[in-house]
Every structure is written in structure tokens, then in C-alpha cells.
Amino acid sequence: MSSDVRFTDFKSDKQPTWCPGCGDFGTMNGMMKALANTGNDPDNTFVVAGIGCSGKIGTYMHSYALHGVHGRALPVGTGVKLANPDLEVMVAGGDGDGYSIGAGHFVHAVRRNVDLTYVVMDNRIYGLTKGQASPTSREDFETSTTPEGPQQPPVNPLALALASGATFIAQSFSSDALRHAEIIEQAIEHDGFGFVNVFSPCVTFNDVDTYDYFRDSLVDLKEADHDPHDYDDAKEKILEGDKEYMGVLWQDEESVPYHQTHGVTEDMTDIPDGAADGSMDLVREFY
Numbered sequence: 026m027s028s029d030v031r032f033t034d035f036k037s038d039k040q041p042t043w044c045p046g047c048g049d050f051g052t053m054n055g056m057m058k059a060l061a062n063t064g065n066d067p068d069n070t071f072v073v074a075g076i077g078c079s080g081k082i083g084t085y086m087h088s089y090a091l092h093g094v095h096g097r098a099l100p101v102g103t104g105v106k107l108a109n110p111d112l113e114v115m116v117a118g119g120d121g122d123g124y125s126i127g128a129g130h131f132v133h134a135v136r137r138n139v140d141l142t143y144v145v146m147d148n149r150i151y152g153l154t155k156g157q158a159s160p161t162s163r164e165d166f167e168t169s170t171t172p173e174g175p176q177q178p179p180v181n182p183l184a185l186a187l188a189s190g191a192t193f194i195a196q197s198f199s200s201d202a203l204r205h206a207e208i209i210e211q212a213i214e215h216d217g218f219g220f221v222n223v224f225s226p227c228v229t230f231n232d233v234d235t236y237d238y239f240r241d242s243l244v245d246l247k248e249a250d251h252d253p254h255d256y257d258d259a260k261e262k263i264l265e266g267d268k269e270y271m272g273v274l275w276q277d278e279e280s281v282p283y284h285q286t287h288g289v290t291e292d293m294t295d296i297p298d299g300a301a302d303g304s305m306d307l308v309r310e311f312y
């Protein structure tokens with residue numbers, strides 16, 4: 026690791042194909058800033074991405090990377106971290122990837138408390154497949170697959186994490202650049218599974234969960250003087266469900282990451298130093 030790494034060092038030479046204004050730009054920039062601010066560099070960083078617009082992030086970041094199968098980014102990230110605990114592992118994907126097809130993996134990754142950062146770009150829609158309802162879509166949100174809305178209450182991902190025994194639960198907004206980078210930084214520094222649900226608006230297919238909506242409704246826990254180590258308060262805020270909070274809701278100070286209690290006993294890595302430059306080529310060869 027070197028101390029003079031800048032966040033732009035985490036940018037790859039690939040031009041993002043996200044729609045202009047997509048929230049994923051801000052989510053990714055914050056991740057790159059947080060990685061640089063926490064003393065990481067591309068050679069010790071591994072991004073595992075899901076499938077979706079959000080899943081393209083591994084291509085746009087300069088680091089080791091693997092574009093996984095839909096809903097399966099977390100088990101891959103778990104394997105990467107346990108094979109080489111020295112790597113900074115970032116797992117990133119969408120609300121569909123993480124809370125629908127990948128919901129089972131989410132619960133088990135949370136309870137294992139593997140020391141990685143999980144960033145969910147929650148736009149409350151399936152973006153890549155052109156606008157179907159997702160598990161976090163509002164009950165009355167009309168889409169091509171739900172002309173009268175899903176008519177089911179949305180999944181509360183923070184509550185799901187809490188019930189699964191999470192040691193770090195945060196929520197962020199891709200458009201609040203400073204706070205977003207700060208929150209991701211806290212997740213990276215957490216000793217265990219750092220979960221951040223990021224409101225990352227889809228400007229093409231979601232006309233209700235917009236930048237304006239989040240700007241008007243978000244309550245910043247930093248300004249509200251919330252103590253993230255107060256479990257009961259975190260639980261109350263998470264379960265009340267009628268406010269959109271931004272910040273760290275819950276952090277267990279006693280958290281011990283999985284690899285420290287059940288870690289690998291022999292070196293399983295075979296990654297040459299400085300290979301990050303060609304990592305996507307390696308991945309492509311693999312497929």
C-alpha cells in the first residue's frame with residue numbers, strides 16, 4: 026500500500042456506458058475516494074460485482090475485479106477474502122442482485138461477518154433489464170411488470186441485515202459526495218461485514234425515487250446526533266420504516282471478522298504482484 030494514492034488511480038480506462046445522470050457514477054466515485062482515503066491502492070483491492078447496470082462497476086474501476094453471476098457476488102467476495110485476507114474486498118451490486126436473487130446469500134454473508142464492504146446501489150428498480158419492479162420498489166410503483174404496482178410492501182434491507190446479525194449497517198446517497206465517501210470509508214474500516222445501502226437513482230426508469238425525492242426526505246444521522254453503538258436506537262430507527270436515513274445506523278464495536286476466528290491456515294493465493302493492470306483481461310480469458 027502506498028500513501029500517495031489518489032482516487033483517480035482507481036479509475037479504469039473504460040468509458041462508463043451508464044446513462045448520463047445515473048446515480049451509479051456518484052456511488053463509484055465515493056467508493057474510489059474512500060479506498061484512497063483509507064490507504065488502499067489498486068494492487069490490494071478486489072472488486073466483485075453483480076449483474077445489472079450497477080454490476081458494470083468492476084469494469085470501470087482499476088483494481089482486481091470479477092464480474093460475477095447474478096446474485097452471487099457475495100459468495101465470490103467471501104471466497105476472495107478468505108483466500109487472501111490481505112486484500113481489501115469490495116462487493117458491489119444492485120437491489121435486485123442483492124435482495125432478490127441474491128437474498129439468501131446476503132443473509133448468510135451478513136451472519137458470517139466476513140471482513141468485506143458490501144455496497145448495494147439501490148435504485149428501487151431493475152435498471153439493466155429496462156424497468157421492472159425490484160424488491161425495494163414501492164408498493165404502488167407502476168412498471169411494465171407491475172401495471173398496478175407490486176402491491177407488496179418493499180423489502181427493508183436494513184432490517185434484513187439487522188435480523189441476520191449484522192455488525193455494521195449504513196445507508197448513503199450517491200449524490201451527497203462528501204457524506205457518501207465518508208460512510209463508505211467507515212464501512213471499509215469496520216472489522217467485519219460493512220454493509221452500505223446506497224440510494225443511487227435510476228434517472229431512466231424510476232420517476233418516483235428521484236434525486237429530488239431523496240434530497241427532500243433524507244435525514245442525516247450525523248446531524249441528528251445518532252449514536253451508532255446504541256443497538257436499541259438503531260433497531261427502532263430501522264424498523265420504523267417511514268424515514269429515509271443517511272449515515273451509520275449500527276456498528277458493533279466488539280465485531281471480530283470471520284477470518285480471524287475461522288481463517289485460512291495456509292496460503293491459497295497465487296496472484297502476482299502488480300497484476301491489477303491486466304486483471305479484467307484475466308477475467309475475460311477465464312470466461
Ligand SMILES: Cc1ncc(C[n+]2csc(CCOP(=O)(O)OP(=O)(O)O)c2C)c(N)n1
Nearest residue numbers: 077078079095119120121122150151152153
Ligand atoms: C440468473 C439470472 N436471472 C436473470 C437475469 C436477468 N437480469 C439481469 S440484471 C437483472 C436485474 C438487475 O437489477 P438490479 O440488481 O437492481 O441492478 P440495476 O440494473 O438496477 O443496477 C436481471 C433480472 C440474469 N442476468 N441472470
Ligand code: SF4
Nearest residue numbers: 044047078152227228
Ligand atoms: S438504466 Fe438506470 S440504472 Fe441503468 S445506467 Fe441508466 S440510469 Fe443508471
Ligand SMILES: [Mg+2]
Nearest residue numbers: 119120150151
Ligand atoms: Mg436496481
